[in-house]
Amino acid sequence: MSIIEMKQYARKPDVETGSAGEIKQPGRWYKSLKFRSLATLFATVASFFALQDAAHASSWYVSNLSNATTTDGTSWATAWPDFSSINWSQVQPGDNIQIDAGSSPYATVTYSTPLVVQKSNILISVPSSPLHGQGLVQLQPSAGSTAIDLQSYPVQNVTIQGSQWMYGTAFYIPGDNSWQSMKYSPNFRVSTNYRGTGVAIGPNAKNIVLSNLHLLNNNTGLDLTGGTTYAYYLMINQNGFNVRSRPTAGAQGQYAYLYYSWLFNAQSNSMTTNVYCSSDPASQFDLKFYYSILGPGFYNALFTTSPADSVSGTYTLFLNNDIDLTCANAPRNANLTYDILFKTPRNNFGSNSNLSFAETPNTSVFGSIVYGGNVAVRGSNLLGMYNEQFNTTGNTVVLSSSQQNPNFASNVSGLGNQPSFYTLTTLDLTPANGTPGTPYCIHSVDDLYARVPKAK
Numbered sequence: 001m002s003i004i005e006m007k008q009y010a011r012k013p014d015v016e017t018g019s020a021g022e023i024k025q026p027g028r029w030y031k032s033l034k035f036r037s038l039a040t041l042f043a044t045v046a047s048f049f050a051l052q053d054a055a056h057a058s059s060w061y062v063s064n065l066s067n068a069t070t071t072d073g074t075s076w077a078t079a080w081p082d083f084s085s086i087n088w089s090q091v092q093p094g095d096n097i098q099i100d101a102g103s104s105p106y107a108t109v110t111y112s113t114p115l116v117v118q119k120s121n122i123l124i125s126v127p128s129s130p131l132h133g134q135g136l137v138q139l140q141p142s143a144g145s146t147a148i149d150l151q152s153y154p155v156q157n158v159t160i161q162g163s164q165w166m167y168g169t170a171f172y173i174p175g176d177n178s179w180q181s182m183k184y185s186p187n188f189r190v191s192t193n194y195r196g197t198g199v200a201i202g203p204n205a206k207n208i209v210l211s212n213l214h215l216l217n218n219n220t221g222l223d224l225t226g227g228t229t230y231a232y233y234l235m236i237n238q239n240g241f242n243v244r245s246r247p248t249a250g251a252q253g254q255y256a257y258l259y260y261s262w263l264f265n266a267q268s269n270s271m272t273t274n275v276y277c278s279s280d281p282a283s284q285f286d287l288k289f290y291y292s293i294l295g296p297g298f299y300n301a302l303f304t305t306s307p308a309d310s311v312s313g314t315y316t317l318f319l320n321n322d323i324d325l326t327c328a329n330a331p332r333n334a335n336l337t338y339d340i341l342f343k344t345p346r347n348n349f350g351s352n353s354n355l356s357f358a359e360t361p362n363t364s365v366f367g368s369i370v371y372g373g374n375v376a377v378r379g380s381n382l383l384g385m386y387n388e389q390f391n392t393t394g395n396t397v398v399l400s401s402s403q404q405n406p407n408f409a410s411n412v413s414g415l416g417n418q419p420s421f422y423t424l425t426t427l428d429l430t431p432a433n434g435t436p437g438t439p440y441c442i443h444s445v446d447d448l449y450a451r452v453p454k455a456k
Contacts, residue, residue, distance in 0.1 A: 057093075057094035057096065058074075058092065058095045058096075059095070059096045059098060060073045060074070060090075060096070060097045061073055061074070061075060061076050061078075061079035061098050061100070062079055062080045062082065062083060062085075062086065062100065063076060063079035063080075063099075063100030063132070064082055064100070064111060065100055065102065065109060066078075066079045071085060072087075073085075073086065073087060073090070076100070076132060079100065082112065082113045083111060083113050083114060083115040083116070084113035084114075088118040088119055091119045092119070093119070093120060094121060095122050095123075096122070096124075096125060097122065097123070097125070098125060098132070099124070099125065099127075099188075100137075101126045101127075101133050101134060101135040101136060101137045102132070102134060103131045103132065103134050104135055105134050105135060105167075106135065107134065107135030107136065108136045109136070110138045110139075110140055111139050112140060113141060113142075114141045114145050115147065116146075116152055117148070117149065117150050117153065117158055117160075118152075118153045118155070119153075119155065120155045120158060121156065123158075123159045123161075124158070125159070125160070125161045125163065126161070126187060126188050127163060128163040128164070133187075135187070136169070136187050136188075136189060137162065137187060137188045137189065138189045139189065139190045139191070140191050140192065140193070141192055141195075141196065143195070144192065144195030144196045145195075145196045146196055146197040146198075146199075147191070147196065147197065147218070148199040148200070149200055150200060150202060150208055150227070151203075151225060151227075152202070154202075154204035155204075155205055155206075155208075156206040157207045158205075158207075158209070159208075159211070160188075160209070160211075160213070161209070161210070161212050161213070162187045162188030162212030162213060162214075163212060163453075164186075164212060165184040165212065165235075165449070165453065165454045166184065166185060166186070167183065167184055168181070169182050171185070171189075171216055171217075171237075171238070172217070173267050174194070174238075176266075180266045183445075183449060184452070184454055185235050186212040186234070186235055188212055188214065189214040189216060190213060190214065190215050190216070190218070191215075191217045192217070193217055194218065194219055195219070196218060196219060197218055197219060197221075197223045198215035198218040198220065198221045198222060198223075198239065199213070199215060199221070199222050200223040201222075201223070201226070201227040201256075203225055203227055203254065204227070205227035206227060206228050208227060208228065208229045208230070209229075209231075210222075210229065210234060211232045211234075212453065213231075213234050213235075214234075215234065215235070215236045215237075215239060215242070216235075216236075216237060217239065218240070219239070219240045219241075220239060220240055220243075220244045221239035221242045222234075222236060222243045222244070222256075223244050223246075224243070224245040224285070224287070225246055225247055226248065226285070227256075228253075228255055229255070229256040230256075230257050230259075231256065231258045231259065232259045232260055233259075233260050233261065233452045234258060234261040234262075234263075235262050235263075236261065236262070237265060237266060238265060241272075241273060241274075241275070241276050242265075242274045242275060243258075243263065243275045243276070243287070244276045245276075245277045245278070246277075246278045247285045247308075252284050253284065254284070254286075255285060255286035255287070255288070256285075256286075256288075257286075257288045257290065258288070258292055259289075259290045259291055260290075260292060260451050260452060262445070262448055263275070263292070263293070263294050264293070264294075264296055264297055264298075264319075265295075265296070265297030266421045272297075273298065273299060273300040273303050274294055274300065274301045274302070274303075274321070275301065275302050276305075277302075277303065277304040277305065277306060277309040278305050278306055284310070286310040286312075287309070287310070287311050288312045288313075288314070289312070289314070289316050290314050290315060290316065291315045291448075291451070292313070292316045292442065293319055293448055294316060294318050294319070294321065294324070295317075295320055295424075296319045296321065296421060296424045297320075297421065298321040299321070299322045299323065300322070300323050300326050301318055301323065301324045302325045302334075303323075303326045303328070304327055304329075305328045305329055306329060307329055307332060309332060310332045310333040311325075311333070311334050311335075312333065312334070312335040312336070312337065313325075313335075313337070314335075314338060314339070315337075315338050315339065315440050315441045315442060316336075316339045316442060317339070317340050317342070317429065317441065317442045317443065318339060318340065318342065319424060319427075320343055320344055320424050321343070324343075333362045333363070334362070334364075335363065335365075335366070336364070336368055337368070338366070338368060338438060338441055339368040339369075340368065340371070340429055340431075340441055340442075340443065341368065341369065341371065341373070342371045342372065342429055343371065343373040344372060344415050344416070344417060344419055363382050364382065364383040364384070365382065365383075365384045365387055366383070366384070366385050366386060367385070367386045367387065367438070368388075368438075369387070369389075369390075369406050369438060370389040370390075370392055370399055371390050371391060371392075371412075372391045373392060373393075374393045375389075375392055375394040375395050375396050376395065377395040377398055382398045383398075384398045384399040386400075387399045387400045388400060388404050388406055388433075389404070390403050391403070404433070406432065406433060407432035407433065408428065408429045408430065408431055408432070409428040409429070409432075409443075410428045410429065412429075425445045426444075426446075427444055428444045428446070428447075429443045430444070431443075
């Protein structure tokens with residue numbers, strides 16, 4: 001994948017990418033570094049803010065596959081059996097805690113106690129080794145709790161990562177009592193069986209990096225009460241809320257940026273909200289998606305209720321949701337830039353909206369393709385420039401002055417009202433006559449798969 005070159009009038013995103021797994025120009029706090037591989041990137045990120053004598057960093061090991069009688073965590077042979085066994089007094093800045101995923105690509109190694117992170121400047125990872133990094137790590141606490149807790153302690157500069165997306169996986173959908181097979185999914189799965197939260201990040205958590213995680217079947221997949229977070233290559237689905245941001249009063253300058261991630265709902269006829277933003281009016285929180293997919297299967301893909309919120313999607317595919325963006329109150333900012341908003345003639349829920357805005361002077365749709373649905377805009381402050389629209393109804397003049405068929409690579413005219421999850425995930429929405437920026441937009445699930453680190 002070549003380095004992305006932005007148009008002069010485009011807002012430059014926080015990352016530029018090179019080959020698969022490489023981040024050429026990461027976000028603010030390590031933007032001057034360059035890396036040859038994903039593993040190098042996150043190992044460096046975790047140690048960059050550690051003590052300068054990183055040569056003294058240690059590796060620690062967690063494995064419930066070991067039958068050792070001595071468990072001091074200093075080797076795989078003496079690994080801690082679960083996360084509750086970690087001796088945090090021994091873990092020092094710059095250290096790496098490795099999690100055993102087994103030696104077989106068919107292995108599932110389940111850990112039943114929460115991961116409560118108590119130290120800063122560390123890397124917690126599934127290794128890529130043939131003996132301990134080939135299977136699926138499943139973090140599934142036995143009691144209702146937060147599976148990965150980054151809010152109980154004021155931690156900073158922590159990276160938590162799987163090693164790759166595995167081929168030929170599946171997950172259970174309780175609402176349909178069925179299994180959904182997937183071409184690829186991350187090899188670090190976090191699930192509470194709807195008894196708790198997948199990952200919780202608190203207001204004192206700074207410079208958190210999440211990578212190659214699958215947040216599945218939780219009350220909330222990613223719960224953001226503040227902090228600063230960078231997330232790469234996440235799959236988040238079948239949660240009560242996939243992402244929820246709800247910073248408390250006084251939280252300023254806090255944010256979460258998600259890159260190359262897929263948030264969806266595979267259950268039929270569900271009324272879930274994907275991303276729910278409900279910041280305290282006295283706080284400020286930015287939630288931004290880059291090169292990601294939101295959908296299919298949501299009643300609301302992005303829903304914001306607070307004037308303190310700032311939400312955006314850039315180079316992102318909104319795939320057949322009931323409503324792609326709802327601003328219940330005038331947010332601080334709500335921007336869609338170089339996105340594709342695609343909707344079949346009538347999706348599962350029937351209201352067939354696409355955009356639903358409250359009046360705000362800081363809302364825009366720029367350089368995007370809006371296909372299908374109703375544009376419901378209250379007021380006249382929405383800024384729409386360089387867009388294409390087709391088969392839209394409602395207040396379409398705010399987007400562009402004419403209807404133009406983007407002629408997607410896949411024939412979407414015969415999809416019908418309610419195409420299956422499988423059908424939607426096989427669509428190629430590459431436009432024949434793209435608007436500015438759309439060549440870099442995610443056009444399909446396979447397009448996203450091509451950009452994530454995968455098992456060879």
